[in-house]
């Protein structure tokens with residue numbers, strides 16, 4: 001391709017420029033537009049399926065739902081997780097606005113798990129607080145957002161340009177006034193003038209090299225190459241905590257998340273090769289990652305996510321989440337190795353390092369309105385320094401950035417002339433590789449760069465290795481500048497390597513400058529292993545000087561408004577910023593050879609022309625979809641139903657319900673999935689009632705679910721469904737009867753042939769705290785898993801004198817699930833009856849039974865000295881989880 005003339009640049013103008021159309025960016029665009037701003041949203045991929053949300057959201061990691069958790073507790077939790085180096089005000093925004101955001105997303109059609117009474121089914125994954133809110137259809141979040149972006153009212157306000165990749169933020173007199181960009185399909189040069197610029201380009205996921213060696217096989221979405229970190233730096237903004245890396249547990253060789261958030265509430269846990277649980281610290285800390293790494297490298301490694309002990313039904317439920325919502329390739333990966341959760345536990349590893357605030361704390365410094373230190377420039381999402389902000393934090397900060405930017409428009413003049421010198425530099429940066437097409441290709445240089453990141457920057461860090469890293473990345477400036485390219489796509493890849501190099505240099509220099517260890521593995525300096533709360537009770541910020549160098553600042557931690565015992569000495573009332581000098585390098589030159597292990601992407605078959613025709617419809621109408629919905633080929637009809645649920649065009653509801661009667665089972669299944677996904681927004685749900693007569697149980701089950709979730713069915717219908725010939729429909733019917741508080745109806749299924757239905761009955765009666773006689777009958781059920789569920793229900797319904805004999809008997813059964821159920825039953829007994837039995841249960845050989853005993857005892861830790869004494873005994877338990885829960889129960893009573 002030819003280098004386009006700089007003077008022929010395409011000029012675009014807007015009020016608010018949003019860079020990156022992922023989680024934070026789409027929300028920023030929507031909020032700015034709702035407040036009247038003309039928005040330009042630039043995305044280097046395609047907004048419909050770009051970013052972290054495109055796949056893998058199994059739940060909200062950090063939802064603070066009223067009645068389930070308190071914002072102040074969440075702030076304290078994150079302060080602890082981040083070893084005290086936080087601006088609590090920024091975290092408080094996520095804590096207090098996250099719930100409204102969940103409700104807003106729900107209005108967009110995103111589905112969150114609810115119990116039979118319609119309350120959010122928040123789960124406890126961390127040792128303290130319940131913050132995890134599952135999203136049964138999490139794979140469709142991006143679809144829902146894109147639908148809203150494409151509504152007419154938003155289309156008029158938001159111009160979306162896909163495949164347009166900004167490379168530099170333009171500034172005038174220190175204020176952000178636009179950006180310079182490459183069109184990665186046409187190669188055109190584009191400049192944008194804007195009154196405000198929002199960076200939402202996600203983390204730097206391509207910093208370290210994954211263990212597989214594949215450049216794009218990263219934990220993070222690989223298009224997130226640190227573009228925004230680099231753009232913010234060159235625009236003069238401060239970045240913070242860049243030495244505090246992101247490192248996550250993941251599946252060995254698959255590089256997908258291990259998903260303890262999903263598996264742990266189902267009874268999964270992490271073990272070493274000897275079968276011992278070893279994680280002593282809480283889930284969202286770098287300290288946990290130190291434990292994981294040490295265990296893998298010890299004689300007790302490798303480590304596993306243990307699931308093979310779980311009952312078949314639980315594993316099926318787990319697979320339904322992990323192999324669909326989480327990632328479809330995950331099931332294929334295990335299957336190709338001949339592994340099944342029933343026979344194999346999941347080998348785990350740790351990820352490559354990255355920069356990310358969403359899972360850790362490294363980002364562009366922002367205040368509680370997402371403002372950076374450069375006027376007119378905002379940052380939101382994984383690249384903004386708000387620790388452990390995850391998905392809901394990205395949405396909240398996108399909203400804050402968009403709203404604040406829109407509120408400033410009246411005071412800001414639209415830029416007329418954009419800075420020519422900066423445009424010239426950006427033009428040179430973008431098109432330089434075309435002048436040297438035979439220069440080293442991007443994959444080789446990128447591989448080499450990132451291997452050095454692994455060698456010299458990944459923990460454990462030392463001054464010697466970090467010095468070599470700084471020298472290496474300086475040297476590699478020229479190698480990166482020498483990359484050759486021939487096409488617009490290759491230009492984009494070459495640019496990404498410049499961003500990765502910038503991030504690598506920032507990571508190395510920050511790690512060298514923070515002369516202590518903190519945040520567990522994230523900043524483990526093996527030459528300086530101690531935390532230094534005197535000299536390093538500061539954020540370490542960096543920025544670009546006017547001379548082009550990098551300078552460092554210590555910013556004091558702002559006073560906490562939520563006290564956190566043990567860390568309260570860190571904040572300072574004095575907010576003076578202290579310059580700090582990067583230590584001198586202490587090592588010689590590094591070796592410099594590398595070779596590529598990257599293989600060409602496999603050629604995939606194009607989809608059939610009719611399917612391609614459906615997919616090509618940008619904003620399909622029901623009239624356009626009609627011919628595909630009645631196509632003779634089932635694959636085309638399936639795709640059309642998918643398009644229907646993605647577009648939600650006028651008339652989608654009746655068409656989706658009609659598809660439930662399709663002659664092909666796979667089409668009906670997609671339609672039933674759609675009904676479940678869109679349960680909150682499906683118009684006229686009662687019109688599906690007739691389909692309770694469908695010959696397909698998938699349809700009948702879906703309809704019962706729909707009627708119950710939308711509260712448009714009544715108990716009579718559900719009682720009829722309880723007699724359905726398919727047990728899946730009967731399970732839905734039990735849950736529906738619970739939702740209308742029909743305990744008698746639920747009890748009618750007590751003698752159902754299918755044990756899953758009987759388990760649902762036990763669980764349902766526990767929820768309703770009703771039906772003690774029926775629960776007692778189930779306690780004597782021949783199936784151990786039913787007995788386990790019934791015993792657990794006794795804990796809610798009440799475990800009186802007549803039940804204690806059966807509970808004692810259950811505590812001696814061979815199935816650990818029954819013993820665990822018996823321990824839970826004792827939660828409904830008086831403490832004088834329960835504590836002696838629980839004390840004996842603490843000697844149970846199965847760790848889940850002992851853990852359940854500790855959790856049951858926790859409720860009496862404040863009032864009963866016998867319970868406290870028993871918990872004190874558990875502090876010496878051989879299992880880390882049991883010890884940790886006992887410690888927490890006792891410390892919260894002090």
Ligand SMILES: Cc1cc2nc3c(=O)[nH]c(=O)nc-3n(C[C@H](O)[C@H](O)[C@H](O)COP(=O)(O)OP(=O)(O)OC[C@H]3O[C@@H](n4cnc5c(N)ncnc54)[C@H](O)[C@@H]3O)c2cc1C
Nearest residue numbers: 020022023024044050051052058061202358381382390391
């Ligand atoms: C595998 C995985 C699983 C996760 N699971 C959960 C979970 O279950 N629950 C939870 O709460 N959180 C989860 N998270 C975290 C959560 O997804 C993120 O915190 C959040 O989505 C980050 O949003 P973002 O907008 O910053 O980044 P993204 O959503 O990734 O968006 C960044 C966008 O910027 C675009 N972009 C990048 N550079 C440029 C450029 N130069 N020009 C234009 N566009 C650009 C990218 O293409 C992308 O679309 C998970 C993250 C990962 C990676």
